[in-house]
Amino acid sequence: MKQFLRSGVVAATLAVAGVSGAGVALAETMNVTIVAGHPPVFRWVKHASQTFIPAVNKALEGSGTTIEWSEQYGGSLAKVGEELEAVEEGLAEIGLVSSLFDPAKLAPQNVTYFTPFVVSDSTLVSEWMDKLQSSNADMKAAWEANGLEYLGGAIGIDDYLLMTNFPVKSIADLEGRKIGAPGPAVNWLKGTGAVGVSGNLTTYYNEIKTGVYDGVIVFASAALPGKLHEVAPYITKVGFGAQYAGGFAANKDWFDGLDPAVQQALRDAAEADRIAYHADLDASVSKFLEIMTSQGATVTEVDEGFRAQWAAGMDNVAKVWAEKLDDAGVNGSAVLKDYMDTMRAAGAQPVRNWDQE
Template sequence: MLMTRRLIASAALLAAAGALAPAHAQQTIRLTAAAGHPPVFLWVKLVDEFFIPEVDKRLAAAGGKHKVEWTRAWGGTLIKLGAESKGIGDGVADLGFVSTIFEAAKFPTQNVSYYAPFGTDDIGAVTRVVNEMQTSIPAMGQAWSKSGLVYLGGAALDAYHIWTSFPLKSVDDLKGKKITAPGPAANWIRDTGAVAVAGNLNTYYEDIKSGVSNGVITFATGAWGAKVHEVAPYVTKVNFGAQYAGGLAINRARFDKLPPEVQKVMREVGAEYSQRFAAAQSAAAAGLLKKMEEAGAKVSELSPAERTRWADTLPPIAKTWAADLQAKGLPGDQVLHGFMNGLRKAGAQPARDWAAR
C-alpha cells in the first residue's frame, strides 16, 4: 500500500510539472553573421541594427518557438572583403553581405549598373530593377545558388561622384591625373586622359594622402566613412548614378535546414532590408555631403552639358561588356537591355543609352 501511495504521489507530481511546462521547447538556432566592411558603412550597419534584431523580434512575436543566437563578425574579422561569397558558401559564416562589385568573376551580371553609368541617382529604383532581373533572368539568380547562397535582399549605393585633391570643372581637368576607382568604375574615366588606380574603401584615404592617386570615384556615404574629404576636399557631383553593389545572403545548406517559419521571416525581413537601405542611404548621402561641406570640403556640381559630354567621351563599355558575357554563354544583351528598360520604366532619363551605343 505504501509503495502504491508513493507511485500515485510521484505520478501526480509529474503531471503537475507537465502542466506547468511550456507546450513546446524553444529551439535555439546558432548563426554567425559576417562582412568584409565594418558597420560604419550602412549596408553592414543595417544588418547589425535592423535585420538581426528584426528577425529576433518577429520570431518572438510568432510565439517564441525559435530563437536565433547570433555571433557577429564585421570588418573582415572572419571573412575578408571580396571573399564573402566563398566564406558564407563554405560555411565559415552563415549569413552576411556579399559585395558583388568585388566578386565580378562570380557575379558578372550583377555588375550591370557599373557598365552603364550616368543612369539615375534613385537608389530604390536601381535596387528594384536589379532585384526583379534576378528573378526574371535565370542566369542572374543562379549566380547566387551556384555559390551555395540564398539571396535575401539587395543594396544599391548612392550616386557616385568624384573626390579630388584638385579643382575639377570639366572632363579636360582629368588629363594626366591618377584616379582611384573600384573595379569596373575604372571604365568611367577611360579616354578622358586620366589613369585608373585600383583600390577600395579601406585604401582610399592612404592612397590619396600618399600620392598614389589624386582622387577617387566613390559615393558620399562611403567617402564619409573613409574620411576621403580630408585628403580630397574637392567634391564634384558628377552623378555617375546609384550602383547595385551586392546583397544579403545566407548559406544555402544552412538555410534549407532552418524551420519553414524561420525561412519565411528571413525572406520577409530581407525584402524590407532592401527598402529600408534605399531610404536610409538616400537620406544619409544628402546629409553627409552637407557635413563634408561644413567641414571645409568644396562641393560643386558638374554642369548637365559637361556630364553628357563625359558620358559620350567614354567608349561603348556596356556593349563590350555584354558581348563578353555573350561569348561566355551568359545573357549579356538581355541583362543590359533589361537594366536600361527598367530604369526608363522607373522614370529615369539616363545620359546615354548604353544598349544602343
C-alpha cells in the first residue's frame, strides 16, 4: 500500500513587519480523488456528487480543512471492477467499490448474490450489510487485506428482474437461451436450462441488440436509464431479491493519516448518502416500471409457485460458495449464517433457507 496524503497547506507566511503568526490556525486544502467505474447516469454514482461530497464539505465548514474534489466516473480512471485497485494503489483516495465485480478480493461481501429469493427490500439489505461490514470479522478483514477502509454508504440494489427479447411464461422457456447476469448472479440460472453469461450494465444494451444475449438479469432502477426495455421488452418480475453491490471505501493508509474530524465527516457522509440514495431508489422503482410499460415493455409478475420452483431447482450455490471460502481460510459458512440470521431477524421470509440445508 502507498502512503500518499496529498494535502496542500494554504496559509503560509504570516510574519510580516513584526506581525507574528503565533496562534493563527493553518488552513488546509486536501486534494481528493473519488472514483467509480459506472457513469453518473446510475443513481449510486449520481449521489456521490449530489449527497456524499456536499455532506463532507458541509461537515468540514469552519474546521479549517477544505477538500478539492476530483470526480472520476464512468471509466475515466477505473473501469467497473477496477475501483478497488485504483484506491488500493493510490490512484484515488476514495472509491465506490463494486464488491460485486471483485468476487475474489471481496468474497464475503458477495454473500447476498449467492442467496437469492431472501428479501426484496433494498433499504433493509443495505442497512444491515453496512452494519455487517464492521460486526462480521471476515467482512471487515476482506477490506483491510486490500488496503481499504470501509466508510459505509451501501449500494443496495432493488429487486432483480429478468428482461428478455422473448416472452417467459414458464421456466422451460429459458431452455438454451443466453442470459447475461452480473458476477455471481450467473448462478441463479443453474437448473433453468438457460446459459448464464457474466456481464455488467455498461455493455448489456449492445450485447442484447447484437444477439450476444437473449436477455439479462437486471434491476428496474438501472434498466430504464440503460434503455434495456428497447432491446429486451419482456420484463418478468421473478423476485430474485434485493442485493448489496458495494459501498464507499478509502485507501487505508491515507484514511489513517487523517484528522479524526475528517474521518468522521467521511463516515457520516457515507451514511447520509445511503439514506438519500435509498429514498430516491424506493421512489423510482415503480415509476420506472410504469415508464418502460408506457414505452412498449410488457411487465409480468410470476406467482409463488413459479418462484418456489425456480429456487428449488437451483443447486445450493450458497453452501458451495461458503464451503469454498472455508477451504480457503475464510469462514464462509459463518458469513452465510450471519447474513441469513440477520435478515430473518429483520423480518425477511426467504423462499429457501440456504444456510439450513
